[in-house]
Amino acid sequence: MLVKTYSSAVQGIEAYSITIEVNITTGTKYFIVGLPDNAVKESLRRIETAIINIEHRMPRQKIVVNLAPADIRKEGSSYDLGIAVGILAASAQIPCAKTADYLILGELSLDGSILPVRGVLPITMQAKTDGFKGIILPTQNAREAAIVSDMEVYGVDHIKQVVQFFTEEQALTPTIVDLEAEFQQHFDKYDIDFADVKGQENIKRALEIAAAGGHNVILIGPPGAGKTMLAKRLPTILPPLTLEESLETTKIHSVSGYLSAAESLMHRRPFRSPHHTISDVALVGGGTHPQPGEISLAHNGVLFLDELPEFKRTVLEVMRQPLESRHIHISRAKFSVEYPASFMLIASMNPCPCGFHNHPEISCVCGPTLVQRYLSKISGPLLDRIDLHVEVTPVAFTELSSSRTSERSEAIRTRVIQARLMQETRFQQSQHVHCNAHMSSKSLREVCQIEETGKTLLLNAMQRLNLSARAYDRILKVARTIADLDGSERIKNEHLAEAIQFRSLDRENWSG
Template identity: 65%
Template sequence: MLVKTYGSAVFGIEATTITIEVSISQGFAFFLVGLPDSAVKESQQRIESALRSNNHKMPGRKVVINMAPADIRKEGSAYDLPLAIGILAADEQLNDQKIGDYIIMGELSLDGSILPIKGTLPIAIQARKEGFKGFIVPAENAREAAVVNKLDVYGVSDIKQVIDFFEGRGNLKPTEVDTRAEFYNAVADTELDFADVKGQEKVKRALEIAAAGAHNAIMVGPPGAGKTMMAKRLPGILPPLTLQEALETTKIHSVVGKIDRNTSLMTSRPFRSPHHTISDVALVGGGAFPQPGEISLAHNGVLFLDELPEFQRTVLEVLRQPIEDRRITISRAKFTVDYPANFMLVSSMNPCPCGYFNHPTKDCVCSVPVRQRYLNKISGPLLDRIDIHSEITPVPFEDLSKQPTAETSADIRKRVIKAREIQQKRFEGTDIYANAQMSSRLLRRHVEIDEGGKQILKTATDRLGFSARAYDRILKVSRTIADLEGSEKVQTHHLAEAINYRTLDRENWAG
């Protein structure tokens, strides 16, 4: 007898439906074809033990299973459940009338319990798109899949529940999630607040501008000045995720299995802070079987690189193209995978190896060549792509000992949202949503400079040797500063402030 069940394979962040054809005939053998990897091939032993533990048995005849399309590699143990159900149906141990209406995925334990899988959300989206009635998924993944409406999602904890469901027994109910209600109830939650940061008003201002225009930023200052503390609070002043952005972000995290089991949808912007020992593949994505890297996990959020010069130079250089294109393409001989990578790059560094250059009270022990070598670990082309350079000095004792009176993240966020609304209206009808993403053509259209502004820019360019890219980024930052003030035109003082945020472009900054 021939029976078909349906599973799914995830490539990039999109799913492809896999048809699992099970044929049982005379003889005694077990064949599994259709380009399965080792984990899929090993499913025979898991299935056999799981069936035996639940009073069923493997057929004592020839079993041939084809996973179509046969030219797509099938990876992982998530096919155990559809394979097992297909075998039972083909051996007439199970009613097969409803099986074709459902996508079935899950890893089997030897006792028949079902373990969680990765990539549930993109699979559910594809199942709805292709008109399947429902999706049978491990119980731990049910809330994640139930985000997709018009699709019945059944969370199961063991294979017996699945067998009873297809036999019309039991009381398995679809998992229901009010996606919009849950999303809007949690979307404004922020754990870390800028009100906790004492002093550092200049840096807070720089980060507010960065958030308002989605600009990349770097903070330079001695140890303990608050660089990491402020970077961690940046997502709290970014505009809340839209429902569409939340779905995109959740899909990426679902593919790598980083969704909290009690969460149906990510409601806060991601903040990724990889250690400086990270490899270039782990940062941008890839591998023998490509997976999203840290830049994609930071999609719609913040990628924070602490102690930037400590990262390998080759790792930092691979960031250059994704920063510009907002996506990364992983190419292999047989396929190409695209991952979104629309992130804000925020980084921090000490001004020198000892950390105390330009410190108001401590002496630096580094020579000029040592400081220069330290800064040269970061290439000019990468620094060019960072819009805002902010110098940090330690907070005086008088400020540390005061009761906190700083603005809250909620107050700053209101101004950021207002500036973003201006930008959304400005770029309506395009795929651009913030000033940092403006092309040269849009820059000329939306940033008009008067004679005073041109003179300031000319003087700064002559003295500091700005590149053409740095020049464009100054204009973008000045446009954001004007938006924060509600000014229709970019004025001279907006340009002057934007130029001040190019600290590392200054000749002989390190001495």
């Protein structure tokens, strides 16, 4: 008897419905075909034991399981439950009338328990597109799937519940999540705040500009000056995730397996801070079976690279293309996948190996050559892609001991949101541009008009700092953001002057 059930495969962050065809005929062996990996091939042993342990019969006949389409590689253990239901239906132990209405996925334990799987959100979204009535999956994944509206989502803990559902012995309770309430309840909760930071008003100003325009930042300063503390607070002043951004970010974390059972939706912008020993593949994504890298996990959020010169040069250079295109394309011999990678890069570094170059009180023990060699670990093309170069100086004791309350993140975020609204209005005709940092060269010429005196100011800066064409564009984009924060329709000379000062590493003889 031939029976069809349905499951799903994930490539990149997109899902594809998979038809599980189970045919039982005369014979003695089990076969599974359709480009399965080892985890899928081993599933028949898990399924056989689970079926026996729930006191059902595993057919002692020839069983052929085909996973179609056969040209898509099937990986992982999420097909276990769908195959098990197919075998039980094909051997007439459960009715097959309703099996085609539901997409079924879950890993089986030997005792019949059902374990969680990855990629549930894109799978459920695709199941809705393909017209399935509902989805049956592990309880731990149910809340994640339930954020997709107009789908019956049934979370189960044991294969017995699935059998009883199809035999109509016991109904399953659908999981329901109020998406709007879920989103609004958690999106604005942070344990840290800019009010915790004493002094450093110029650095806070730079980060406010970065947040308002989506610009990349590098913080240069001695140890203990507060670079990491400031960087960690950047997400608290970014605009809240929109529902669309939240779903897109959740899909990436779902595929990567980083979404907890209690979390159905990403409520806050991600903040990723990989260690400097990270490999190229771990940063940008890929591997034998491609997975999203740190730049994709930071999509719609912040990627923080602490002690930038300590990262391998090859690791830093592979970021150059994603910083411009905001996606990463992973190609393999038989397939390719694309991951989104629209993130804000914030990096920090010491100005020299000892960390005290240009320190107001402590003498640096590094010579000019050593300082230059340290800075040269970061290539010019990468620095060109970083809009704001900010020098961080130590906070004086009087500032640290002051009882004066600093401005809260909420107040800064209000100004940032207002500036972003101006940009949304400005770029409403551009589908993929939402902030100043993303604008194209064509848009740049249209919206970044400057006065003649401003052109002279910029010309002098270009000549003195020997800036590239890309750095010229970056200055104009930052100046446009400063003007937006000021509520100005045009870029004034003071906006341009402030933007130019954020090119510290371009300054002549900066390294001594």
